Amino acid sequence: MKTIIEPFRIKVVEPLKMTTRAEREAALHRAGLNVFLVPAEDVLIDLLTDSGTGAMSSEQWAGIMRGDESYAGARSYYRFEDRLREVTGFEHVIPTHQGRASERILFELIGGPDKTIPNNNHFDTTRANIEHSGARAVDLVIDEGRDPKSRHPFKGNIDLDKLEALFKEVGAEHIPCVMVTVTNNSGGGQPVSLENLHAVRKFCDRHGTPFFLDACRFAENAYFIKQREPGQGHRSVAAIVREMFDLADGATISAKKDGLVNIGGVLLLRDEALYGAAQNLLILTEGFPTYGGLAGRDLEAMAQGFEEVLHEDYLHYRIRSTAYLGEKLLAQGIQIVEPPGGHAIYIDAAEFCPHIPKAQFPGQALVCALYLHGGIRGVEIGSVMFGEHAKMELVRLAIPRRVYTQSQIDYVIEAIGEVHARRDRIRGLRITAEPPVLRHFTARFAEV
Numbered sequence: 184m185k186t187i188i189e190p191f192r193i194k195v196v197e198p199l200k201m202t203t204r205a206e207r208e209a210a211l212h213r214a215g216l217n218v219f220l221v222p223a224e225d226v227l228i229d230l231l232t233d234s235g236t237g238a239m240s241s242e243q244w245a246g247i248m249r250g251d252e253s254y255a256g257a258r259s260y261y262r263f264e265d266r267l268r269e270v271t272g273f274e275h276v277i278p279t280h281q282g283r284a285s286e287r288i289l290f291e292l293i294g295g296p297d298k299t300i301p302n303n304n305h306f307d308t309t310r311a312n313i314e315h316s317g318a319r320a321v322d323l324v325i326d327e328g329r330d331p332k333s334r335h336p337f338k339g340n341i342d343l344d345k346l347e348a349l350f351k352e353v354g355a356e357h358i359p360c361v362m363v364t365v366t367n368n369s370g371g372g373q374p375v376s377l378e379n380l381h382a383v384r385k386f387c388d389r390h391g392t393p394f395f396l397d398a399c400r401f402a403e404n405a406y407f408i409k410q411r412e413p414g415q416g417h418r419s420v421a422a423i424v425r426e427m428f429d430l431a432d433g434a435t436i437s438a439k440k441d442g443l444v445n446i447g448g449v450l451l452l453r454d455e456a457l458y459g460a461a462q463n464l465l466i467l468t469e470g471f472p473t474y475g476g477l478a479g480r481d482l483e484a485m486a487q488g489f490e491e492v493l494h495e496d497y498l499h500y501r502i503r504s505t506a507y508l509g510e511k512l513l514a515q516g517i518q519i520v521e522p523p524g525g526h527a528i529y530i531d532a533a534e535f536c537p538h539i540p541k542a543q544f545p546g547q548a549l550v551c552a553l554y555l556h557g558g559i560r561g562v563e564i565g566s567v568m569f570g571e572h573a574k575m576e577l578v579r580l581a582i583p584r585r586v587y588t589q590s591q592i593d594y595v596i597e598a599i600g601e602v603h604a605r606r607d608r609i610r611g612l613r614i615t616a617e618p619p620v621l622r623h624f625t626a627r628f629a630e631v
C-alpha cells in the first residue's frame with residue numbers, strides 16, 4: 184500500500200496556534216530575520232531539529248510516574264542500564280544529560296593538544312568538544328558524501344584511503360580513536376554500511392586504535408542497512424544494531440534522537456580504566472553515576488525509548504515518511520540532497536534561489552521565506568553557519584519523531600511548492616549584528 188499510516192494513535196493533543204502572514208512578518212522582524220529568535224508558539228510546523236522534540240509513548244509516560252528519584256542506586260537506573268546492555272552489548276553504561284556531555288567527558292580523557300580525531304563528519308558539538316580539548320577534528324567522508332546528487336546507498340561511509348593517509352601523516356600514536364557518526368547528520372543524515380564499519384574495525388585493529396561510534400541515530404542507520412545492504416534484508420534491526428555496537432570500543436549517544444526522549448544521553452565504554460576515569464568526571468560535573476544529571480523518571484523514559492525505537496513498523500514509518508517529503512519536493516523540481524536521509528531533508532538553497540549570491544545567504548533567505556509563507560521553521564546549514572568554509576548552501580527540514588501527521592507534511596510540501604513558484608521574489612540578506620562564535624544562533628539580518 185502506498186499510504187503511509189502512522190503506527191500509533193493520538194491520545195494527547197497540543198493545539199497549534201494559527202498565525203496570519205502579518206503576524207509572522209512582525210515576529211520575524213522582531214527576531215532580526217533569525218528564526219532561532221522566533222518564539223516557538225509563533226511557529227506552525229517546527230522542523231528546526233529532530234533532537235528532543237519527539238513525542239513519547241503512553242508506556243514512556245507511565246515510566247515517568249514510576250521514576251525512582253533516589254540519589255544512589257535508583258530502580259530506574261538499573262532498568263536503564265539493563266536495557267542499554269541488552270540493546271548494545273556494552274557492559275559499562277554511563278547516563279549523561281545529553282550527547283555533548285558524553286562528548287565532553289570522552290574528549291577530556293582521550294583528546295588534548297597533538298591529538299587528531301577523524302570521523303566521517305563530526306557534528307558541531309563533537310568538533311567543538313574535540314577542539315576545546317586542544318585536539319584537531321578531521322572529516323573523512325567518501326567523496327560521494329559531498330555530492331548532493333550522488334545516489335550512493337551509503338553516503339555516510341568513511342573513506343578508508345583518506346584514513347590511511349591521515350595515519351601516515353600524523354602517526355597512529357597521535358590518533359586516540361577513529362569515530363564514525365551513524366547516521367551522518369552533518370552529511371545529510373546519510374547511513375553508514377555494515378561493510379564500512381567492519382572495515383574500520385579491521386583498520387583500527389591493525390593500528391591498535393580504539394573505534395568509537397557517535398550513535399545518536401543508530402536505529403535509523405540499522406534500518407537503512409536492512410533495506411539497502413546486500414544480504415541484510417532478512418535480519419532483525421535489533422540484530423543489526425547489536426552487530427554495529429559489537430564492532431566498537433565505545434559510543435557517545437544523544438538519546439534525544441533514537442532514544443525517543445526529550446532529554447538524555449549515554450556514554451558506552453569497554454575499557455575498565457577509561458570507565459573509571461569517566462565516572463570520576465561524571466561525578467564532577469554531571470552527577471552520581473546512577474543518575475548522571477538526569478531525574479529517575481528520565482532514565483525510565485530512556486529505558487522504554489531504546490526498546491520502542493527498534494520496532495520495525497515504527498522505523499518503516501519513520502524512514503518512509505522522511506523519504507516521502509523528499510520525493511515530493513524533487514517531483515516539484517526542488518533540488519534536495521539525494522537520496523533522502525533518515526531524520527531530515529536538506530534543500531539545496533543555492534539552486535532554489537540562483538539569483539541570490541552566496542554572500543547574501545540564500546539558505547537564510549529561504550528559511551525566512553518558508554516561515555513567512557507557511558509558518559514552517561527550518562534551519563540554514565551554509566554560509567551563515569560555517570562562514571567561508573561552507574561547501575553547500577542548504578536548508579535542513581528535520582522531522583521530529585512521531586509528532587506530525589502525514590497531512591501536516593502534505594501542507595509543508597504544498598507551502599514549499601508555492602514559495603518555489605515565486606522564488607524570484609525572495610531577497611538576499613546581510614548581517615547587521617553577530618557574536619564572535621556560533622553566530623547562526625543569535626545573528627541578526629536585514630534584507631539587501
Ligand code: F0G
Binds near residue numbers: 233306309397437
Ligand atoms: N552528535 C550528533 C550526530 C548530533 O546530531 C547531535 C545533536 C549531537 C551529537 C549532540 O547531541 O544535542 O544531545 O548534545 N544534534 C542536534 C541536531 C542538536 O539538531 O542535529 P546533544
